[in-house]
Amino acid sequence: MGRYWLTLRRFWGTALAGQLEYQLNVLIDLLAMAANLAGSLFILSLFFIPADGSAAGADAVRRLGGWSWEEALVVQGVYTLLDGAASTWLRPNLGAIVTHVREGTLDFVLLKPIDSQFWLSSRTLAPAGLSEMALGVGLILWAAPRAGAQLQPVALAVAALMLLAGLVILYSLWFLLAASSIWFVKTWNATEVLRAALTAGRFPVSAYPPGLRLLLTLVLPVAFLTTVPAEAILGRATPTLVGAALVMALVSFSLSRAFWRFALRYYTSASS
Amino acid sequence: MIQVERLCKTYRVAAKQPGLAGTLRHFVNRRSREVSAVRELSFRLEPGEMVGFLGANGAGKTTTLKMLCGLIHPSSGLVRVAGYEPQRRQRAFLEQITLVMGQKQQLIWDLPPLDSLRVNAAVYGLGDAEAQRRITELAEMLELGEELTRPVRKLSLGQRMKAELLAALLHRPSVLFLDEPTLGLDVNAQARVRSFLADYNRRTGATVLLTSHYMADITALCPRVLLIHQGALFHDGALDALAARLAPCRQVRLELAKPAAPEALAPYGELESCEGQAVRLLVPRERLTTVVAELLARFEVLDLEVSDPPIEELIGGLFQQAAVPC
Amino acid sequence: MLSRRRPWAVARALLGNQYALMLEYRAEIALWALSGSLPFIMLALWSEAPAGAALGLGPEGLDRYFLSAFLVRQFSVVWVVFAFEEDALLGRLSPYLLQPLHPLWRYLAAHLAEQLTRLPFAAAIVAVFFAVNPAAFWLPHPGRFVLAWMATLLAFGIAFLLQSLIAALCFWSEKASALERLLFVPFLFFSGLLAPLAAFPPAVRAAALWTPFPYLIDFPARLLAGLPVPLAAGFGAQLAWIALLLPLVLLLWRAGVRRYTAMGA
Incomplete structure (x- = not known):
């Protein structure tokens, strides 16, 4: 384990050093991200404020799939946090897999005396996304108490666990698609389709029509990425829901491990 | 060590025609052939x-x-x-x-x-x-x-x-x-x-x-x-x-004082060229020293040079034929 | 100038060449078409939410608006900045600049060829949409369809010029490409891809109409969906934006090329 820990520290140390060479890019990323969040909140508000401009009266409180404005903001915050984690961690690492395959440098990774999935998944960090994660946390902390959440230690621990489960599911999905580039070097855009589909997670899953809701829970588990952690933050997660999220996380992570082993078997028997 | x-290593290679039509045909009727990249290698x-x-x-x-x-x-x-x-x-x-x-x-x-x-x-x-x-x-x-x-x-x-x-x-x-x-x-x-x-x-x-x-x-x-x-x-x-194995012969280049008839040189090796005083002969490695001695005794030689074809060319020649004939 | 003497031959050769190239990338383009599915997600939300009913479009109107938004987006996606960056990185730019043909023509041909390759995938997605949701089916009035097609073409023109402007700025600083990411944000929220402009509060809507973004999606999509739309104002604004951007792009591009060649980079 010690070797993995030290390697991880080295990986991220070098990544930070590399990024600081592009300060202007970091600034632009920050700006784009803040504008993005503002725009998302604006679109979300459209569901709560009538088009004629009058503020929603007490008797005509609008809801989105049964969620109030503050509750929906928590979902938005969880989405921002996860999206930040994806920009910081998943996109730079898993996006590089296809480059490794195309340029043949995957060979170097496979010859290292360290787990290749670990290497590929943690090689670098893009710190620009860290501030997006901070924004997400800020939004959650602002909106959760206003939505009536009591932030007690147990509830917080469950919420953290659910966030972690969401992150693991997201990682596994992304890794599965990225690893398939071993076969389909040309279809590296598959992760873009995933990203587009994941934007569904900006909104509570109950806001969608029933058919789509099922799809977003079971096939593309967007529900476990944002809605379930938001429920946990609001103190509404039932034990069944928590159990289902944990099982989902475990299954998808094992699937990603198994798939990588399968992909490597193909790579090592077919590559030239 | x-x-x-x-x-041995054999690859299965998809036999697909280029273009869209080829792709479709391949999709319906998948054919592949085996290519052996490494055969019975021991060392x-x-x-x-x-x-x-x-x-x-x-x-x-x-x-x-x-x-x-x-x-x-x-x-x-x-x-x-x-x-x-x-x-x-x-x-x-x-x-x-x-x-x-x-x-x-x-x-x-x-x-x-x-x-x-x-x-x-x-x-x-x-x-x-x-x-x-x-x-x-x-x-x-x-x-x-x-x-x-x-x-x-x-x-x-x-x-x-x-x-x-x-x-x-x-x-x-x-x-x-x-x-x-x-x-x-x-x-x-x-x-x-x-x-x-x-x-x-x-x-x-x-x-x-x-x-x-x-x-x-x-x-x-x-x-x-x-x-x-x-x-x-x-x-x-x-x-x-x-x-030695790839090129069992060496090349002998002579510059003679007087022009010699090709027939006079033929017994010493395979005559590559004979233009007036400049002569090029291919001589099997094992006979090289005797042939050179005989040539020096028989003709009035101004200059003599023995060379190997460069190894890159020999290996390159291997593609065209299994071994270079003498 | 080759391009002036035989424009037709050049255009045909360029388009044919680029179409063959794009066919090679058909798998990627299919995925691209699929990744434009955002309007469908938003449609699902708007059709469930009470706020959607308050828009006064009716359920079919909403369906048609977002399907049209999807189609307009499919045929106005622009990636000049990315192509330009790659060409600069791989050293293909210098030979292009030597040819007696403005490099923007090459990018234009590539985009048109890509749209042609995309057509069957987009049609398949539309077919699936109608199969799932037959009540929304409609055939636009031919006149309307032609108008919508022209509006989409103009929308593509504006987007193309906007990105060419950023690409031209890349002659000064390679970091200029990051501007594209910044530009995408207001496009996403003010174009009508996520919500019809009718849903915006009046003040925001009025402000948005002063930017080029609503004319990229909302205006052509409303035309195609058969919703009421101010025709003259819409086309007028589209043409005005093109009239503003085109000379700017050409000037900046010329200055950029001069700088690039002077630097000998």
Whole structure:
């Protein structure tokens, strides 16, 4: 384990050093991200404020799939946090897999005396996304108490666990698609389709029509990425829901491990 | 150290016509054919040996190297490297070997080599002090200094290759697989890499298997060469013996004081050309000394030169025919 | 000038060449078409939410608006900045600049060829949409369809010029490509891709109409969906934006090329 820990520290140390060479890019990323969040909140508000401009009266409180404005903001915050984690961690690492395959440098990774999935998944960090994660946390902390959440230690621990489960599911999905580039070097855009589909997670899953809701829970588990952690933050997660999220996380992570082993078997028997 | 017995590798290649129609036809009627990249290869390398691995592009060199590293699984046959079965890629095995590919790089483009070296040290479980000691030692052997603190993209090709070698040797592997380590380097840089490899081999007793397009690398470093042709072993032995085998004749060039008739020269060997005083003859190696003595006695010779066709041409000639006839 | 003497031959050769190239990338383009599915997600939300009913479009109107938004987006996606960056990185730019043909023509041909390759995938997605949701099916009035097609073409023109402007700035600083990411944000929220402009509060809507973004999606999509739309104002604004951007792009591009060649980079 010690070797993995030290390697991880080295990986991220070098990544930070590399990024600081592009300060202007970091600034632009920050700006784009803040504008993005503002725009998302604006679109979300459209569901709560009538088009004629009058503020929603007490008797005509609008809801989105049964969620109030503050509750929906928590979902938005969880989405921002996860999206930040994806920009910081998943996109730079898993996006590089296809480059490794195309340029043949995957060979170097496979010859290292360290787990290749670990290497590929943690090689670098893009710190620009860290501030997006901070924004997400800020939004959650602002909106959760206003939505009536009591932030007690147990509830917080469950919420953290659910966030972690969401992150693991997201990682596994992304890794599965990225690893398939071993076969389909040309279809590296598959992760873009995933990203587009994941934007569904900006909104509570109950806001969608029933058919789509099922799809977003079971096939593309967007529900476990944002809605379930938001429920946990609001103190509404039932034990069944928590159990289902944990099982989902475990299954998808094992699937990603198994798939990588399968992909490597193909790579090592077919590559030239 | 390396043991290879009856090693084979066949690929299944999809037989697809180009274009959209071909793709559709392939989709309906999937056909593939087998291509054998390596056939019945057997050889052994003793610890500390430096062996050149020759063959034309597509002869199966890279496939064999990758099988020795465990990057490609063999179709059949046995491979043992440092006592391990490479394809299992156990940690202990990976810590014993290294692979350097001249046309690919593992160093991170935007960062100084030192950063990549620190990562490698962690991956191979080296302590800071130990890593620093090895970096200093190897950097001295490679004549690398402040280059290690400059971003890789700002280094020359030669400096980059030396840094690559440093990164590949940090964990003191006992088996080195070098695939075209001098590719694209200028003559000076080639010579420096060459002398470093010889030095490293002498100091550490590492076993080295080396492919190169530059015959100078092979002649300078490798007393023994393996030549593969169309996936099969064609020659295993000294480079001189290979030359003798590929070109059993040597070329004798004469400048005579007086023109001689072709018929007078024909008994001494195969006459390549005879224009006035300038004569070119092909003479089998074993008869060379007698023939030269006889020629000197029989004719008035102003100048005489004996030469071998260059080895690159001989290996190149191997594609057209299995052996060069005399 | 080759391009002036035989424009037709050049155009045919360029388009044919680029179409063959794009066919090679058909798998990627299919995925691209699929990744434009955002309007469908938003449609699902708007059709469930009470706020959607308050828009006064009716359920079919909403369906048609978002399907049209999807189609307009499919045929106005622009990636000049990415192509330009790659060409600069791989050293293809210098030879292009030597040819007696403005490099923007090459990018234009590539985009048109890509749209042609995309057509069957987009049609398949539309077919699936109608199969799932037959009530929304409609055939636009031919006159309306032609108008919508022209509006989409103009929307593509504006987007193309906007990105060419950023690409031209890359002659000064390679970091200029990051501007594209910044530009994408207001496009996403003010174009009508996520919500019809009718849903915006009046003040925001009025402000948005002063930017080029609503004319990229909302205006052509409303035309195609058969919703009421101010025709003259819409086309007028589209043409005005093109009239403003075109000379700017050409001037900046010329200055950029001069700088590039002077630097000898």
